[in-house]
Amino acid sequence: MKKAEDFSEWYNEIVERASLTDKRYPVKGMNVWTPYGWKIMRAIDACIREELDATGHDEVCFPLLIPEDQFAKEKEHIKGFDEEVFWVTHAGLTPLDVKLLLRPTSETAMYPIFSLWVRSHADLPMKTYQIVNTFRYETKQTRAFIRVREIHFFESHTCHVDYEDAERQVRQDYEMLSRLARKWCLPYLLLKRTEWDKFPGAVYTVGIDTVLPHGKTLQLGSIHQYRDNFSKPYDIKYEGNDGEHRHVHQTTFGMSERLIGAIVAIHGDDKGLVLPPDVASIQVVVVPVLAKGATDTVSKSARELTSELESAGIRVHIDERDIRPGAKYYDWELKGVPLRLEIGMKDIEKGVVTLVRRHCTEKTLVDRKGIADAIRGVLEEIAADLLADASAAMNANTVTVDSLEDLPDKLIKTGWCGSEECGHRIEDLSERDMIGTPIADEGYKGMCVVCGKPTTTPVFIAKAM
Amino acid sequence: MKKAEDFSEWYNEIVERASLTDKRYPVKGMNVWTPYGWKIMRAIDACIREELDATGHDEVCFPLLIPEDQFAKEKEHIKGFDEEVFWVTHAGLTPLDVKLLLRPTSETAMYPIFSLWVRSHADLPMKTYQIVNTFRYETKQTRAFIRVREIHFFESHTCHVDYEDAERQVRQDYEMLSRLARKWCLPYLLLKRTEWDKFPGAVYTVGIDTVLPHGKTLQLGSIHQYRDNFSKPYDIKYEGNDGEHRHVHQTTFGMSERLIGAIVAIHGDDKGLVLPPDVASIQVVVVPVLAKGATDTVSKSARELTSELESAGIRVHIDERDIRPGAKYYDWELKGVPLRLEIGMKDIEKGVVTLVRRHCTEKTLVDRKGIADAIRGVLEEIAADLLADASAAMNANTVTVDSLEDLPDKLIKTGWCGSEECGHRIEDLSERDMIGTPIADEGYKGMCVVCGKPTTTPVFIAKAM
Numbered sequence: 001m002k003k004a005e006d007f008s009e010w011y012n013e014i015v016e017r018a019s020l021t022d023k024r025y026p027v028k029g030m031n032v033w034t035p036y037g038w039k040i041m042r043a044i045d046a047c048i049r050e051e052l053d054a055t056g057h058d059e060v061c062f063p064l065l066i067p068e069d070q071f072a073k074e075k076e077h078i079k080g081f082d083e084e085v086f087w088v089t090h091a092g093l094t095p096l097d098v099k100l101l102l103r104p105t106s107e108t109a110m111y112p113i114f115s116l117w118v119r120s121h122a123d124l125p126m127k128t129y130q131i132v133n134t135f136r137y138e139t140k141q142t143r144a145f146i147r148v149r150e151i152h153f154f155e156s157h158t159c160h161v162d163y164e165d166a167e168r169q170v171r172q173d174y175e176m177l178s179r180l181a182r183k184w185c186l187p188y189l190l191l192k193r194t195e196w197d198k199f200p201g202a203v204y205t206v207g208i209d210t211v212l213p214h215g216k217t218l219q220l221g222s223i224h225q226y227r228d229n230f231s232k233p234y235d236i237k238y239e240g241n242d243g244e245h246r247h248v249h250q251t252t253f254g255m256s257e258r259l260i261g262a263i264v265a266i267h268g269d270d271k272g273l274v275l276p277p278d279v280a281s282i283q284v285v286v287v288p289v290l291a292k293g294a295t296d297t298v299s300k301s302a303r304e305l306t307s308e309l310e311s312a313g314i315r316v317h318i319d320e321r322d323i324r325p326g327a328k329y330y331d332w333e334l335k336g337v338p339l340r341l342e343i344g345m346k347d348i349e350k351g352v353v354t355l356v357r358r359h360c361t362e363k364t365l366v367d368r369k370g371i372a373d374a375i376r377g378v379l380e381e382i383a384a385d386l387l388a389d390a391s392a393a394m395n396a397n398t399v400t401v402d403s404l405e406d407l408p409d410k411l412i413k414t415g416w417c418g419s420e421e422c423g424h425r426i427e428d429l430s431e432r433d434m435i436g437t438p439i440a441d442e443g444y445k446g447m448c449v450v451c452g453k454p455t456t457t458p459v460f461i462a463k464a465m
Numbered sequence: 466m467k468k469a470e471d472f473s474e475w476y477n478e479i480v481e482r483a484s485l486t487d488k489r490y491p492v493k494g495m496n497v498w499t500p501y502g503w504k505i506m507r508a509i510d511a512c513i514r515e516e517l518d519a520t521g522h523d524e525v526c527f528p529l530l531i532p533e534d535q536f537a538k539e540k541e542h543i544k545g546f547d548e549e550v551f552w553v554t555h556a557g558l559t560p561l562d563v564k565l566l567l568r569p570t571s572e573t574a575m576y577p578i579f580s581l582w583v584r585s586h587a588d589l590p591m592k593t594y595q596i597v598n599t600f601r602y603e604t605k606q607t608r609a610f611i612r613v614r615e616i617h618f619f620e621s622h623t624c625h626v627d628y629e630d631a632e633r634q635v636r637q638d639y640e641m642l643s644r645l646a647r648k649w650c651l652p653y654l655l656l657k658r659t660e661w662d663k664f665p666g667a668v669y670t671v672g673i674d675t676v677l678p679h680g681k682t683l684q685l686g687s688i689h690q691y692r693d694n695f696s697k698p699y700d701i702k703y704e705g706n707d708g709e710h711r712h713v714h715q716t717t718f719g720m721s722e723r724l725i726g727a728i729v730a731i732h733g734d735d736k737g738l739v740l741p742p743d744v745a746s747i748q749v750v751v752v753p754v755l756a757k758g759a760t761d762t763v764s765k766s767a768r769e770l771t772s773e774l775e776s777a778g779i780r781v782h783i784d785e786r787d788i789r790p791g792a793k794y795y796d797w798e799l800k801g802v803p804l805r806l807e808i809g810m811k812d813i814e815k816g817v818v819t820l821v822r823r824h825c826t827e828k829t830l831v832d833r834k835g836i837a838d839a840i841r842g843v844l845e846e847i848a849a850d851l852l853a854d855a856s857a858a859m860n861a862n863t864v865t866v867d868s869l870e871d872l873p874d875k876l877i878k879t880g881w882c883g884s885e886e887c888g889h890r891i892e893d894l895s896e897r898d899m900i901g902t903p904i905a906d907e908g909y910k911g912m913c914v915v916c917g918k919p920t921t922t923p924v925f926i927a928k929a930m
Contacts, residue, residue, distance in 0.1 A: 024581055025574075026532055027565065032578055035523035035593070042524075058500035059507075063615050064529075064598060065551075067491055083557040086530075088567070091602035092548040100492065102553070109490075113497055116489055128500070133529060133598075137556035150528050 002270055007214040011265055015144045018273045018334050020260070029142035029149030036335065037260070039281035041152060044259055045131050047183050047278060048154050051176045057127040057156055062109045064132070065100040071108045073233040080200025081105075084137045102135035105254070107201065110157055111234035118159055118248060120239045125165060126248075129156035134256075145261035146218065146465055153221075153256035159236060159248040163227055166249035170206070173223045173253040174439075177208065183278040185386035186210055186262055187394045188220060191436030191460055194423055203227045207436055208255065209460075211397045212265045215409035217435060217462040220262055221255030266390050267359065273336025274359045276386055277379040283315040284375060285337045287328050289344030302343050305353065305371065312372035314379075333358060338382050339375070357382055359389070400458075404429045404449055409463070415446035416459035422450040423459075432461040467735055472679040476730055480609045483738045483799050485725070494607035494614030501800065502725070504746035506617060509724055510596050512648050512743060513619050516641045522592040522621055527574045529597070530565040536573045538698040545665025546570075549602045567600035570719070572666065575622055576699035583624055583713060585704045590630060591713075594621035599721075610726035611683065611930055618686075618721035624701060624713040628692055631714035635671070638688045638718040639904075642673065648743040650851035651675055651727055652859045653685060656901030656925055659888055668692045672901055673720065674925075676862045677730045680874035682900060682927040685727055686720030731855050732824065738801025739824045741851055742844040749774060749840060750802045751783040752793050754809030767808050770818065770836070777837035779844075798823060803847050804840070822847055824854070865923075869894045869914055874928070880911030881924035887915040888924075897926040 003010040015021050020037035033041065049059065065088060072078045081104050088100040103109055110128075118126055131154045138147050156173075160166040174190065181188055188210045198205035202224040209217045231237070231247040239245055267274040277283050286309075288302035302318055309316040317337075319328045325342070332340060342354040352365040355378060366374045398411040407430055416422060416437070426449060427434050437459050444458045468475040480486050485502040498506065514524065530553060537543045546569050553565040568574055575593075583591060596619045603612050621638075625631040639655065646653055653675045663670040667689040674682045696702070696712040704710055732739040742748050751774075753767035767783055774781040782802075784793045790807070797805060807819040817830040820843060831839045863876040872895055881887060881902070891914060892899050902924050909923045 022578060022581075024578065025528055026535060026577060027528060027530055030528035030530060032528065033526035035525055038524055038526050059503055060500055061498035061503050061617075063490055063492060063495035063497065064600075065492055065495060065615070070491060085557065086553045086565075087555040088551045089554045090552040092550065100551075112491060113487060113489065116487070150530070152526075 003213065003268065007212070007265075010270075011261075011268075012143070014268055014272060015264060018336065020264070020273070021144045023144060027149070029138055029147070031144055031148060031150075033152075036281070040260060040263075040275070040279055041257060043279045043281060044184070045154070047180055048131065048255075051180055052129050052154075052156060055127070055172060055176060056125075057129045057158075059130060060128045061130050061132065062103075062106050062113070064103055066103055066106075066109045068099045068101065070112055071101060073108065074201050074230055075233075076229075077107065077201040084139075086135050086137055103132075104134060104136050105252075106130065106132075106134075106155055106157070107230055107252070111230055111236060114157075114159060114248075115234050115236045118236055118238050121161055121241060124159055124161050124238055124248065125169065126159040127156065127169075128158070129154055143261075143465075145257045145264070148257070151256050153254055155252060155254040158251050159231070160250070161238070161240070161246070161248070163225075163249050166225060166227070166251050169251045170223055170225055173251070176253075177221075177223075182387065183276065183383070184259060184263060185267065185276040185383055185390060186220070186259070187387065187391040189460065190223075190439045192439055193222075193436045194434055195420065196423075197434070197436070199224050201226060201229050203229060206439055209435055209462075210262050210266070211394045211411045211462075212262070212465065213393065213397070215397050215411065215463070216465045217411055217460075218258060218262055218265070218465045219435075220258050221253070223253045224251060226250040226252070266393070267386055268336070269359075271330075272334030274386070275336035275338055277338045277383050280336065280338055281315060282317045282332075282335070282337045283379060284309060284317075284339045284341060285328075285332045286316060286318040286341045286343065287325055287332075288318070288320065289325050289342050289347075291345050294345040297348065298343065298345060301348050305341065305343060305368075309372055309375060312376070314372065314375060329356075339378060341375075359386055402446065402449060407432070412461045413458050414449045414461065415444075415455050416457055417448035417451055417453040417455050418457055419448075419451070422448055425450045426459070426461060430461050433464050435460050435462050435464060468678065468733065472677070472730075475735075476726075476733075477608070479733055479737060480729060483801065485729070485738070486609045488609060492614070494603055494612070496609055496613060496615075498617075501746070505725060505728075505740070505744055506722060508744045508746060509649070510619070512645055513596065513720075516645055517594050517619075517621060520592070520637060520641060521590075522594045522623075524595060525593045526595050526597065527568075527571050527578070529568055531568055531571075531574045533564045533566065535577055536566055538573065539666050539695055542572065542666040542695075549604075551600050551602055568597075569599060569601050570717075571595065571597075571599075571620055571622070572695055572717070576695055576701060579622075579624060579713075580699050580701045583701050583703050586626055586706060589624055589626050589703055589713065590634065591624040592621065592634075593623070594619055608726075608930075610722045610729070613722070616721050618719055620717060620719040623716045624696070625715070626703065626705070626711070626713070628690075628714050631690060631692070631716050634716045635688055635690055638716070641718075642686075642688075647852065648741065648848070649724060649728060650732065650741040650848055650855060651685070651724070652852065652856040654925065655688075655904045657904050658687075658901045659899055660885065661888075662899070662901070664689050666691060666694050668694060671904055674900055674927075675727050675731065676859045676876045676927075677727070677930065678858065678862070680862050680876065680928070681930045682876055682925075683723060683727055683730070683930045684900075685723050686718070688718045689716060691715040691717070731858070732851055733801070734824075736795075737799030739851070740801035740803055742803045742848050745801065745803055746780060747782045747797075747800070747802045748780040748844060749782075749804045749806060750793075750797045751781060751806045751808065752790055752797075753783070753785065754790050754807050754812075756810050759810040762813065763808065763810060766813050770806065770808060770833075774837055774840060777841070779837065779840060794821075804843060806840075824851055867911065867914060872897070877926045878923050879914045879926065880909075880920045881922055882913035882916055882918040882920050883922055884913075884916070887913055890915045891924070891926060895926050898929050900925050900927050900929060 022032040086102040193205040206223045228247040306318040340356040400413040487497040551567040658670040671688045673686045693712040771783040805821040865878040
């Protein structure tokens with residue numbers, strides 16, 4: 001299956017052929033994390049933990065099951081999730097007095113406890129996160145990593161003295177995201193969702209969206225400003241310096257296993273996955289190219305090379321299977337290992353190693369001496385290349401229009417006056433979703449594509465995955 | 466509350482006072498992992514991952530929800546769990562066609578997929594594990610870490626060509642356990658459960674039990690030999706060298722958050738927790754003892770000390786809060802930090818640092834020069850002391866008897882002929898559970914405490930937590 005011909009089929013096939021997931025589990029939308037897929041997810045989680053720990057967030061873990069009465073406290077929130085939660089109604093043979101639901105997200109599990117944890121201004125800001133499984137009863141067609149019913153994700157939840165401090169947190173989230181996305185080589189847009197599309201209970205929602213090769217957008221996560229919409233029903237208050245009790249202001253930030261979906265979709269090619277070095281469980285594979293009579297020398301040299309890279313902190317694997325080198329190349333290309341080192345008798349004699357980059361199959365020679373530093377540099381170059389290529393592709397997949405006729409299968413930018421009426425009309429006419437407006441002023445000048453009013457607000461519309 | 470006076474109350478109080486858990490979540494037996502408790506659990510998980518990865522196990526992650534029909538395939542297994550699982554019956558407002566249960570353990574989630582993963586003898590042994598949350602509807606009184614309804618645990622699942630290879634795995638599990646328990650400073654017994662107490666579906670079950678200070682036993686985990694009891698109903702077969710298809714033989718090994726319960730219960734004292742260095746998220750706390758006029762010198766010196774230890778890979782924290790040193794000592798003793806370093810003007814002048822061990826409050830001086838190596842040595846000594854103390858306590862809490870009258874509140878060892886009839890009689894007469902027989906031949910010679918027949922098999926009976 002060719003990526004350019006049928007992206008969707010290519011994606012479904014590649015995640016299985018590369019052993020990222022097993023979709024044969026007998027519950028729809030609940031897939032098995034294979035050893036390889038789970039290693040990549042854990043590498044992503046490690047990036048997230050590093051970033052959240054460094055910015056003063058404490059990792060916690062709240063119960064999975066939420067009692068119905070706690071869930072119902074914030075009215076908008078329950079309306080938003082009513083039809084997509086799984087309900088536990090029985091324990092053993094006994095019906096439960098209070099039904100329990102599997103968390104679709106943890107506001108309603110955490111906030112009753114936050115109201116006990118937050119006492120005074122000295123407790124604030126209180127910044128927590130957890131990395132857990134979450135559940136949504138998706139009725140649309142499921143797709144590995146992208147639309148599943150058991151979702152691996154992280155969610156950070158913060159409490160602040162006031163709206164302004166919560167806003168500072170949102171800006172810190174943007175900075176964290178920028179560093180993380182660079183590691184994952186993923187370009188993205190930060191788009192403020194429309195009023196009718198924001199998270200149930202939020203004052204505003206900023207979606208983190210990327211564009212896939214076939215022009216549809218994929219939401220990777222979101223950042224929400226809650227103000228005191230949750231702290232009031234859940235009674236999360238602090239005593240200020242002045243002895244007054246006030247409700248905290250809250251934010252959340254979350255991203256899911258969709259990150260793997262985006263990495264596969266954006267970087268992969270017809271030969272298989274292409275993994276960013278920070279995410280790859282194997283960053284470098286060493287393939288000894290054995291020749292008759294020199295087997296021992298080459299093996300020894302390849303092993304020394306491997307352990308030298310290992311000591312330098314590079315995630316390296318040596319492939320000593322008794323099969324042709326070509327078959328090995330095929331396997332590791334499918335698995336997306338960013339860099340392959342070939343070492344044969346000729347290389348040894350010349351004091352070099354042959355490097356093959358996965359994403360462009362460029363072949364270069366590097367000196368055997370001081371190779372660890374060289375490899376580290378190459379891995380950084382690869383990451384920069386992947387991000388540059390992906391950013392260029394996203395730009396190429398974005399067009400600005402001033403009419404909604406004959407729209408291409410791309411991310412569309414156009415003018416919008418900001419009224420809900422014109423917004424819905426744009427969605428109807430374009431047969432697309434309005435995914436939001438950029439968070440920063442871009443100096444845009446145009447006209448609402450429906451009513452013709454001058455506007456400084458562009459809006460993005462797209463077919464969303 | 467004094468540990469010696471009311472162990473049970475002391476335990477309940479200490480886990481909350483030390484902020485290991487929050488029991489105020491509104492579902493019984495489902496507690497919140499606080500930042501401090503979760504750090505300790507993650508340190509334990511890290512030990513487990515290191516051990517399992519090093520012995521060739523692949524980490525995976527299977528779905529939480531198991532369809533009723535898959536669960537029912539092994540008849541003994543479902544009988545054993547029927548009354549203690551949580552059932553998901555609805556998704557949104559829709560009743561599910563096939564009910565789903567929350568995994569109490571993952572045999573029935575994994576084995577339908579194992580039957581797809583295992584093809585030939587070249588795939589064997591297949592060794593996997595996962596670290597996940599699991600659910601049991603406990604009807605007995607709940608207790609933090611020890612008896613909860615959402616349980617954090619690891620489970621390894623292995624497939625082998627035959628019974629003998631599965632037996633080799635069981636022996637490897639014993640070795641892994643021995644290394645792990647040394648890190649956690651936990652003494653334990655390996656006891657083969659009676660036929661009527663083994664895991665539903667197992668050929669035999671070896672319980673991993675420890676003895677708590679009040680003489681009750683706590684099961685930390687278990688190791689099971691399944692032979693082909695599961696591979697037959699789940700059809701897990703491989704093609705041998707000879708072209709024949711055979712069912713695999715399977716084992717499992719698992720331990721839960723009870724490990725934290727045991728660490729708290731066994732090592733803690735009236736001042737709080739006492740954490741083994743390998744488990745402590747803070748291994749060393751540095752407390753600057755400031756004197757008038759020398760504040761800057763002491764602070765500077767304390768910070769240098771801290772960063773030197775940090776660079777040496779020691780998990781160190783400097784407490785620079787503006788409160789009395791005594792108040793700091795109190796806090797860190799409650800939190801169980803294994804080693805405290807005090808540094809004041811006098812220490813600096815003498816070129817020393819004052820060391821205070823948490824478990825014995827012994828005070829010693831060490832040279833400031835080369836301190837990182839010295840501290841590493843002291844942490845190892847502390848771990849050895851903790852294990853030695855705990856082992857001595859377990860021995861003191863174990864008695865061998867030849868009559869079941871006036872039994873003390875301890876772990877009891879006595880003779881048993883091996884018959885089920887005498888077994889049940891021993892349980893009735895002693896008002897205790899028979900927790901099993903030692904896995905190794907101890908050269909025991911005695912008589913069945915009921916029928917008087919000579920026997921070489923001792924049996925352990927106890928009140929189990």
